[in-house]
Amino acid sequence: MSEDHKKQLEQQLWNIANTLRGKMNADEFRDYILGFIFYKYLAEKMENYANSILQPDGLQFTDIDENTLEGQEYIEAIREEALEKLGYFLKPSELFSAIAKRGNHNAEETSLEQAADTTETYNTKHNFILEDLQKILNNVQNSTMGTESEEDFDNLFEDLDLNSTKLGKTPEARNEVIAKVLAHLDKIDFQLDQTELDVLGDAYEYLIGKFASGAGKKAGEFYTPQEVSMVLAKLVTTGKHKLKSVYDPTCGSGSLLLRVAKEVEEVNNFYGQELNRTTYNLARMNMILHGVHYRKFDIKQEDTLEHPQHLEHRFEAIVANPPFSAKWSANQLFMSDDRFSQYGKLAPSSKADFAFVQHMVHHLAENGQMAVVLPHGALFRGSAEGNIREYLIKEKNYLDAVIGLPANIFYGTSIPTCILVFKKCKEHPNDILFIDASEHYEKVKTQNILTQAHIDKIVTIYRERKTEEKYSYVAPIIEVAENEYNLNIPRYVDTFEEEEPVDIEAVATEVESLNAKLKENETLIASFCKELNIKTPF
Incomplete structure (x- = not known):
């Protein structure tokens, strides 16, 4: 996408946000916009696919008259094909463009802001669309009933409450707001016919990023900044061109999984688990929005530590940004769980960081690589966490690298963080690489960010596995043992800058x-x- 086109796209998306701003908080209007973006994507995908089927007959999908016997025969034939290929079906009258035009029926005579001023305007112009729009969203899900894709489309639009009084006190007022949003979206060309572009994906990531940064922890808790996602993805794909599987046990909106896919030629299957229902819905939408076929992803909604959903699987690449120092039950029954039993101790109930690490290690294939973001304290806290660290290094020798990141690069928290990289079959079994990138960032307003140069340096040092003064150090395992398996980075990388003598x-x-x-x-x-x-x- 050209830079101009991208700016125009972002401006239009921002206009939509402003239509809803003031009516609800950022994470709520994010859900509405993303839900409508998803509906637009499904509709355009459906129309393009139907047109390809109808091409030999010289017809367009929107030419079909649904009220005739011939039209119904066409629709039924297309429905069967679409459910097999796309996993869902929409009729011509249910397409996004059709409902958007109906909602703004009088837009040619009046401006969008003036449209539908009164109940009479809506009734006389026939542009009251709320009820039909709700039926269409329900029909998307209903079309999948009894098919392979049923679970992937189940309740995808449940957060899109068109009757919420936050949109307006009356049905007419709510209709006006929704009509405006659909009109703005209808002007955006997602260019689905140009397979090398991902305009819709870019729009989705722009909104997620903007609203996460603007809404604090509630919106940001499931969003990993793209720069950090890129680092994690490049780490776990080092030496790989294709992946059989990638897994994220706290997948949020799925951005990390999709980022990994951008680093290799092909990923056969995507797996994830997410506790938050709304975010789980976003993750499934995100997969479909980015062209991942419904048969190639398996996203579950449950508590990963308490109720794991993929225990039988082992994954070639694992990435995660778990909630920092989250609470968990640490129930003693887990001492008989294969994920935790061999360590002798459970992670403390007040800090689940190493429970997530243990869970991920359990799922890691013998030829796999995993990278997880943790709070800095996980490197040196003692007691049970110290025992788990020692076991992972001394008994298993799985820890491959420790990377310190700058503070204040995650939305909603300013704490310093780190990345731990694990492999079950290390190419360098006698050492652990330490990288201190904590002072390498660019400050943008109140947020610190990693630039492309910062990302490239981290990845290059990791792949070349070299010691660089005041930045990285290849520490022999015996040195880590002498430090009692304390991984605090300053013990290994000396970044002290000597002041000039006075x-x-x-x-x-x-x-x-x-x-x-x-x-x-x-x-x-x-x-x-x-x-x-x-x-x-x-």
Whole structure:
């Protein structure tokens, strides 16, 4: 996509956000916009696919008259094909463009802002669409009933409450807002016929990023900044061109999984688990929005630690940004769980960081690589966490690298974080690489970000596995053992900057000179005071 086109796209998306801004908070209007973007995507995908089927007949999908016997025969034939290929079906009258035009029926005569001022306007112009729009969203899900894609489309639009009073106190007011949003979206060309572009994906990521940064922890808790996602993805795909599987046990909106796919030629299957229902819905939408076939992803909604959904699977690549120092039950029954039993101790109930690490290690294939973001404290906290660290390094020798990240790069928290990289079959079994990238960032307003140069340096040092003064150090395992498996990065990477020596004699000479000038000034001021017949200030 050209830079101009991208700016136009972002401006239009921002206009939509402004239509809803003030009516609800950022994470709520994000859900509405993303839900409608998803509907638009499904509709355009459906129309393009139907047109390809109808091409030999010289017809377009929107030419079909749904009220005729011939039209119904066409629709039924297309429905069967679409459910197999796309996993869902929409009729011509249910397409996004059709409902958007109906909602703004009088837009040619009046501006969008003036449209539908009163109940009479809606009734006379026939542009009241709320009820039909709700039926269409329900029909998307209903079309999948009894098919392979049923679970992937189940309740995808449940967060899109068209009757919410936050959109407006009356049905007419809500209709006006929804009509405006659909009109703005209808102007955006997602260019689905140009397979090398991902305009819709870019729009989705722009909105997620903007609203996460604007809504604080509630919106940001499931969003990993793209720069961090890129680092994680490049780490776990080092030496790989194709992946059988990628897994994220706390997948949020799925951005990390999709980022991994951008680093390789092909990913056969995507797996994820997410606790938050709304975010789980976004993750499934995100997969479909980015062209991942419904048969190639398996996203589950449940608590990953308490109720894991993919225990039988082992994955070639695993990435995660778990909630920092989250609470979990740490129930002693987990001591008989294969994920935790061999370590002798459970992660503390107040900090689940290493419980997530243990869960991920359990799922890691023998030829796999995993990278997880943790709070900095996980590197050196003692007690049970210290025991788990020691076991992972001393008994299993799975830890491959420790990377310190700058503080304040995640939305909603300013704490410093790190990345731990694990492999079950290490190419370098006798050492662990430490990278201190904590002071390598660019400040943008109140947020710190990693630039492309910062990302490239981290990845290059990791792949070349080299020691660089004040940045990285390849530590022998024996040295880590001598430090009692404390992974605090300053123990291994010395970033101390020695200050220039102070020339005391020069400083004394300068002070003496300043004192002399001060006395001259005092004498001058005293003479002025005497002339003015006023008291000398000293």
